[in-house]
Amino acid sequence: MAENRVLIIGGGSGGIIAANLLAEEGKKVTLVTDSPVHFFQPANLFIAFRGEPPEKYSRSVNSLLHQNVELILEKVTKLDLENRFAITEKNRKLDYDVVVVAAGASLDYDSLPGMRESLNRFGDYYSTPQSAVRLWETIRGLKKGKFVIGVPDLIIKCPPAPHKGTFLSASFFKKEKRDVSVELLYPSPHAYTEAELARTIEKKMEEFGNISVRTSFLIDSIDVERKVVVGMNGEEVAYDALAVIPFHKGPKIEINPADARDEDGFIKVDKNKLSISSYDDAYAIGDCTNAPTSKTGVAAHLGAFTVWRRIRGENAVYTGRTNCPMITDNEAIFVISDYENKPVGQRFSKLKRLMEDLFVSMYFPSLMHPRKFEPIFNAYFEATEPSVLGERGW
Ligand SMILES: Cc1cc2nc3c(=O)[nH]c(=O)nc-3n(C[C@H](O)[C@H](O)[C@H](O)COP(=O)(O)OP(=O)(O)OC[C@H]3O[C@@H](n4cnc5c(N)ncnc54)[C@H](O)[C@@H]3O)c2cc1C
Numbered sequence: 001m002a003e004n005r006v007l008i009i010g011g012g013s014g015g016i017i018a019a020n021l022l023a024e025e026g027k028k029v030t031l032v033t034d035s036p037v038h039f040f041q042p043a044n045l046f047i048a049f050r051g052e053p054p055e056k057y058s059r060s061v062n063s064l065l066h067q068n069v070e071l072i073l074e075k076v077t078k079l080d081l082e083n084r085f086a087i088t089e090k091n092r093k094l095d096y097d098v099v100v101v102a103a104g105a106s107l108d109y110d111s112l113p114g115m116r117e118s119l120n121r122f123g124d125y126y127s128t129p130q131s132a133v134r135l136w137e138t139i140r141g142l143k144k145g146k147f148v149i150g151v152p153d154l155i156i157k158c159p160p161a162p163h164k165g166t167f168l169s170a171s172f173f174k175k176e177k178r179d180v181s182v183e184l185l186y187p188s189p190h191a192y193t194e195a196e197l198a199r200t201i202e203k204k205m206e207e208f209g210n211i212s213v214r215t216s217f218l219i220d221s222i223d224v225e226r227k228v229v230v231g232m233n234g235e236e237v238a239y240d241a242l243a244v245i246p247f248h249k250g251p252k253i254e255i256n257p258a259d260a261r262d263e264d265g266f267i268k269v270d271k272n273k274l275s276i277s278s279y280d281d282a283y284a285i286g287d288c289t290n291a292p293t294s295k296t297g298v299a300a301h302l303g304a305f306t307v308w309r310r311i312r313g314e315n316a317v318y319t320g321r322t323n324c325p326m327i328t329d330n331e332a333i334f335v336i337s338d339y340e341n342k343p344v345g346q347r348f349s350k351l352k353r354l355m356e357d358l359f360v361s362m363y364f365p366s367l368m369h370p371r372k373f374e375p376i377f378n379a380y381f382e383a384t385e386p387s388v389l390g391e392r393g394w
Helices: 013-024 040-052 115-120 129-141 161-175 195-208 297-313 350-368 370-383
Strands: 005-009 029-035 037-039 058-060 071-073 074-078 085-088 093-095 100-103 107-109 143-149 179-185 210-214 219-223 228-231 236-238 240-244 247-249 254-256 282-284 322-327 332-337
Touching: 005 013, 013 029, 013 297, 013 370, 040 129, 040 161, 058 282, 074 228, 100 297, 115 129, 115 219, 115 240, 115 322, 129 240, 143 161, 161 195, 161 322, 179 219, 195 210, 195 332, 219 240, 240 370, 282 297, 282 322, 297 370, 322 350, 322 370
Parallel strands: 005 029, 005 100, 029 071, 074 254, 100 282, 143 179, 143 240, 179 210
Antiparallel strands: 037 058, 074 085, 085 093, 107 247, 219 228, 228 236, 322 332
16 A cells, blocks of 8 residues: 555654554554653653652653554654655655654744753753753752743743643642742733633632732843843843743754745644645644644644544544643643634632543553543543533533
């Protein structure tokens, strides 16, 4: 069959699920990725704000793959969509019949003055588990003063992650009875981009007592010597410790044709079919695409299923569905949306938090056996439909 050789670029959530689905199907799958280890990125929060060990959330990519997947541990430098091949940093040429790009987003710490110095000094919870360990050392060492979380841009993985960091750090300082306040610097006029959900969040932040949020704050620079974040209007916010969310860009792969990427390097896809530009033998899923939905593991997961079905010949479409739990220490809400529906306001609940914990424990098995876990995920998606959640929902 002409479509037998499938090349998958990137061994994160989306790439591993797509590889396993297609290998089970009998396709000849090669997965090329630049890291031997897959790390569960949401766990950066548990490392940075609870001091959990990174090893708990890391697995070798090889151990997560179906035995028939060929794994190549190299960085892809070029993808030629016209001539159906990719080139790696070691100059290996990989021909394909179908390619699935799942290379995630790349993080940019250099477009804002002071951002990299701040990363080096305090750590963060976006770049690496090691940097999250560094942030935990910062948090643990902060006995009084102010911890600031700065959000310069809204195109980021898991849009509620800045709020999760705010709640989790504030919980830590409260439990430890430390005189430390947490301030979130957010670019929107409300504490979240959607006003209805923002009200839910603002109420919860008020209840905490040690959280403040400065809205419509556009970060211009960070003055690391004076320890202030400078806003575009000249306003200054002093901090004792700081975590800044980096800018997100597309993956660092040269693509032919160049116009298959947008100005930030994200790969242009048909938002429903996930095919790249006009190619019917090339797909992109997850964080590396310009699909107008949140950059989440759920989007990568559902994208992998959509592409698997399309390669099988089914007319599957991705609806933009995403789900990112926003957790406090012991409660959660689900920030859900799709192309048609915005996230809804709802009640924080302990049951939602429990559900989130269950999904964390199912994460690695669900990458290895995506079809076995599909009914569980479908039940989860049904239980978190916008019409089921909402202020009067569960
Ligand atoms: C703090 C935080 C909290 C989060 N919380 C949630 C949450 O609660 N729920 C949720 O759904 N999502 C959450 N996310 C987002 C989620 O982790 C990502 O959206 C998801 O990992 C995206 O999967 P992906 O497969 O597209 O990319 P990734 O998982 O990033 O994988 C990309 C892979 O491609 C590899 N790669 C990159 N470039 C190349 C190259 N040139 N050649 C070869 N390989 C390459 C990388 O090494 C990586 O292994 C969170 C993220 C963060 C940082």
